[in-house]
Amino acid sequence: MRVPESAAxxxxxxxxxxxxxxxxxxxxxxxxxxxxxxxxxDGAEFAAEVHRVLNDPRGWGHGGVMRFERVAGGPVRFRVALSSPAMTDRMCAPLVTGGELSCGHGDRSVINARRYGEGAASYGADLASYREYLIGHEVGHALGHGHAGCPGRGRRAPVMVQQSKSLYGCRANPWPHPD
Incomplete structure (x- = not known):
């Protein structure tokens, strides 16, 4: 899918x-x-994917810690925002995203639509798993989680590793609680 450099x-x-x-x-x-x-x-399709990922048993609600409800208005703990590369750069500043990365910024998980649409080399052709990772990682920031490092060559990467950049010797993993 072709995502423009900027939108509205x-x-x-x-x-x-x-x-x-x-x-x-x-x-x-x-x-x-x-x-x-x-x-x-399609906003409705994106919202459905976010909801599915957040409420997956391997996600942040693992073991009954949290359950996620999408609302159309009123107060929220965080917002997941699908954004053009230009909007991502603006919303993530002062972090330099270079039109390529996504970020967690305050109560907003900014998802770069180009990455969401095309994936990342670290996930190869597995766009579905990359999208799960991208949502989980950026929402992880909104839930207070910082970046993590690879725990060892060949091991599964924690979801808070910056897997869009590199796997750093780890294996790709889209989930906070993969087991």
């Missing part, structure tokens, strides 16, 4: 809500999803 420069909150899975336990975390106006991506 403002966000629209994706309408609708998504409840946590039935029977889920843990602290309820309300979040929103935003998409930069003018991007050639």
């Amino acid at each position: 420069g403002s966000y629209a909150r994706v309408p609708g809500t998504a409840a946590p899975p039935a029977g889920a336990r843990g602290t309820l975390v309300r979040y929103g999803v935003e998409v930069e106006r003018g991007l050639p991506l």
Whole structure:
């Protein structure tokens, strides 16, 4: 998919809500999803993918720690924002993203739409797993997690390793709690 260098420069909150899975336990975390106006991506599809990743048993809610509810308005703990490369650069400043990287900035997980659409060399052709990693990593920042290092050559990379840049000798891993 071809993602333009820039779009409208403002966000629209994706309408609708998504409840946590039935029977889920843990602290309820309300979040929103935003998409930069003018991007050639379906906001509802992106929001559904974010919700699926956040509530996956391998995700941040693992073991009933948290459960995630997408809301269309009102207060939220964080926002996941799909952004053009130019908007990503602006929203992530002073971090230099070079139109390539994503970031966690305050209460916003800024997802570079070009990366979301094309993936990263570290994941090869596995775009689905890369998208899971990208969402999990940037939301990890919103939940207070910093970057991690590779625990050893050939071992699974923690989700907070900057896997978009390199695997640093580790194996790709999109999940906070892969087991």
